Amino acid sequence: MRHMARAVCPAAVLLAASIASAAPAPARAPAELEILTTPAGATVSVDGLNRGSSPVCLKNVPPDVHLVAASLPGYVEARKTVALAEGQKATVTLPLEPITGLALILSEPPGADAGVNGADRGKTPLLLTDLPLGEHKIRLSMPGYQTKDLVLNLKDRVPVVLSASLTSDSAKLIISSTPEGADVVVNGVAKGKAPCTVDRIPAGEITVELAMEGFETYRHTLRLAAGEFETINAALKPIPAELSVVTMPDKARVYLNDEFQGESPVVLKNLAPGNYRVRVEVKGYDPMARTVELQRAQKKTEEFRLARSDGSIEIITRPAGADVSVDGAKAGTTAGAPDNPGPSEPLIIDFVPPGEHKITISKKGYAPKTVTIQVEKGGRTSVNETLMRVFVPDTEVRTVSGETYRGVLAETDAQGNLKLEIKPGVFKTIPAQDVRVRLPIEDSSQKQAP
Structure with missing residues (x-):
């Protein structure tokens, strides 16, 4: 029995080993891979299989070694090997290098400034090795020649030669003037005196000016292409x-050869050479006249200092607010506070003819006063008068209580209350509600409502 047991045990071991080897291996966790490119938008492939445009995030990627590739038109394809472990999350970035072309820029004559896409790159002949594929704008410029614009198209790394012949930009002008000797300016640059020939002028719009003292400047604009010329004969x-007339004082009437031209100061233009009779006049001053000679293109100023032909009067009254008449004609009212017994502000009366004049000063409640004065030409006569107070009632007030008051109305306030001077220096205040009738004494037919 012991011998059998030993024989059975090895068989059991072999069976168990056979069963164990037949069981499946446990599953490996997938990896996750994020693929980025600079620039974005490149076509991405993993192990030769297209996985879309970058950026791409791939899940369930078997853990293993993978080949990642990215391609974009105009860029060199980029490749990278990535080893992914079980359950790993990895990110791979593929920078794409642009494909640049080769170009040689030539010009005739050489030495032209070459601009590429608006940026200065040097002078021709010019070798360019860093331009990306596609179209590029080339501009060639050189003093004395027209600017030329070209298009450079780079499709691959095959060298491209781009050449251009520059066209001269100069034109020519043959210039004369009547009369001769005018100063010539072309495009803002002095070119001597007419007659003259001006060459090496840049093609395009050209501005010509001819100037001579005493003549209007001749201006002409024209367009000339390279190699063209033009003849200009300018009749100047x-x-x-021009005559400017100023006077002291101003606002004088100005006459030229007895024709009215306006009030000074005045500027008279477009006058032919010759002699002119200028006359100026203003109220209160003696007129003046003189003969003025004008030359061609001359700008002349004539000044007239006028002398007073009359006088003036300065009037001060006590109290202020008095009416002033000169020879029966009202001339004004003295200013100042109406209740101020002191002197008024001066009242100036101008344009008074020389000689004797009667001055009448009057104010309500005061006796009028008349004085005779003498006014000198160009002088000022002062009058300083004090009026005598007189008590002359001008208002009658009848009250509700039946009383009647007569006196000088001094004030009516905003509430309608009356202040009446019933005797010299004696005032009576009558409330508005007590006023039944108020009448002006000088005209009893005109009544004011209570």
């Missing part, structure tokens, strides 16, 4: 004279 127009 004489400049008329």
Whole structure:
């Protein structure tokens, strides 16, 4: 029995080993891979299988070694090997290098400034090795030649030669003037005196000016292409004279050869050379006249200092607010506070003819006063008068209580209350509600409502 037991045990071991080897291996956890490119938008492949455009995030990627590739038109394809472990999350970035072309820029004559896409790159002949594939704008410029624009198209790394012949930008002008000797300016640059020939002018719009003292400046604009020329014969127009008339005082009436031209100061333009009779006049001053000679293109100023032909009067009254008449015609009212017994502000009366004049000063409640004065030419006569107060009632007030008051109305306030001077220096205040009738004494037919 012991011998059998030993024989059975090895068989059991072999069976168990056979069963164990037949059981499946446990599953491996997938990895996760994020693929980025610079620039984005490249086509991404993993192990040769297209996985879309970057950026790409791939899940369930078997843990293993993978080949990642990215391609984008105009860029060199980028490749990278990535080893992914079980359950790993990895990110791979593929920078893409642009494919650049080769170009040689030539010009005739050489030495032109070459601009590429608006940036200065040097002078021709110019070798360019860093331009990306595609179209590029080339501009060639050189003093004395027209600017030329070209298009450079780079499709691959095959060298491209781009050449251009520059066209001269100069034109020519043959210039004369009537009369001769005018100063010539072309495009803002002095070129001597007419007649003259001006060459090496840049093609395009050209501005020509001819100037001579006493004549209007001749201006002409034209367009010339490279190699063209133009003849200009400028007939200069004489400049008329100009006369400015100023006077002291101003606002004088100005006459030229007895024709009214306006009030000073005045500027008279477009006058032909010759002699002119200028006359100025203003109220209160002696008129003046003189003969003025004007030359061609001359700008002349004539000044007239006028002398007073009359006088003036300065009047001060006590009290203020008095009416003033000169020879029976009202001339004004003295200013100042109406209740101020002191002197008024001066009242100036101008344009008074020289000689004897009667001044009448009057104010309600005061006796009028008349004085005779003498006014000198160009002088000022002062009058300082004090009026005598007189008590002359001008208002009658009848009250509700039956009383009647007569006196000088001094004030009516905003509530309608009356302040009446019933005797010299004696005032009576009558409330509005007590006023039945108020009448002006000088005209009893006009009554004011209570």
